[in-house]
Amino acid sequence: SQQGEEDPQALSIQEGENATMNCSYKTSINNLQWYRQNSGRGLVHLILIRSNEREKHSGRLRVTLDTSKKSSSLLITASRAADTASYFCATDENSGYALNFGKGTSLLVTP
């Protein structure tokens, strides 16, 4: 069953702008992860945030987690054309093992 739901489904921005994607989930979690998928490729892990963390940074990525609202956001700053991809959030539903993925946000960054 899918737990994470990303919003928006699609996002189009210009290079240099920031991109924000949101994820909502339904049950308690141990951690939430964000993945990127380029067209025709496998998923690549971007960042993991644990349930006791509120914010995490990795390069141009910033992830926030609000467990009271069961939501997370991924911010990509100063976007580049190479950031064009689909972005997925995934939660572990307290099992810590299997992940449940949302349907993703399709990001298009135009030069």
Added chain:
Amino acid sequence: DAGVIQSPRHEVTEMGQEVTLRCKPISGHDYLFWYRQTMMRGLELLIYFNNNVPIDDSGMPEDRFSAKMPNASFSTLKIQPSEPRDSAVYFCASNPGAGNEQFFGPGTRLTVL
């Protein structure tokens, strides 16, 4: 390490045929996961293994699907008989343990005619 390896990368078959997808996880990873991705349903977990033992196969759509992991370095996902609705991209992923990132293979794009 070469990462998670999947074969074949593309498979085209006719309805009713048996299909076998293969996966080699990253050495030392205790968990192996099989996912299916379609436009309609997104990314679905089919089954996962821990130390070669199937832990949760509740995502396997029906009895036509079976998965095995005979050793720590090899797993198969078999569909017999295949149907057009099985057309999807099948991903294998592995990780060293709970609460860690998963490492995905490049996927197998299956088309059942």
